[in-house]
Amino acid sequence: MNEKRDLSVKDAQETVRKFAIENGWKDVPNIDKFDHLHEELIEMSRLLRYLDEEGRKKAIIDKKDEFEDGIGDLFFGLCRLSNQLDIDVEKAFNRVKDEIISKYNNKKGEEKLNL
Template sequence: MEEQPVTTMKQAQQLVKQFALMNQWSDAPTIDKFDHLHEELIEMSKHLRYKSEAERIQCTKEKKEIFVDGIGDLFFALCRLANQLDIDIEEAFKTARKEVFRKYNQKSERKP
């Protein structure tokens, strides 16, 4: 499969879907994708656990490639999960963004 430019979440989701089809991966929902997301988060978090804020900042600079790889793996797995659940990832993000902005804008408005 040729590398195609991806500029939107929708394009990324479609590319992941095409890749899965090409490799004959099932898009039936499975617990595996949830587990995969969890494993990727744990893999990244272990580098920051039990460190001070300054140490975490330094670690993310020194081990940036680990975090770039982890975020990429998470996004790919998230696209797979969205495909398995027949969820438009851009629409899900828009909904979440509205909720987070509403929730935290209210909190910031209450501060003196």
């Protein structure tokens, strides 16, 4: 599990799946996983809450490690929840990405974004 290589989204999801199996974690979705993701978001939002725009910019720089840990925790938890729900994270992202680009693309009528 101590792999130090860059992982694709699929590889990351599979790594989390294998880790859960190796550690005897149940693969039944429960409210705790949703709560865990919510708690991680709240922790990061607290780092910026009540700050003006300049304060947020400074906090993002000063607390980069905390944000990176939070994003990592969120992604691990998201992979875990996705495995519990039998959802392919990459497939889900690509489907939603296309919907969001179509809905919010400011370049409508211009050359399509190649994302």
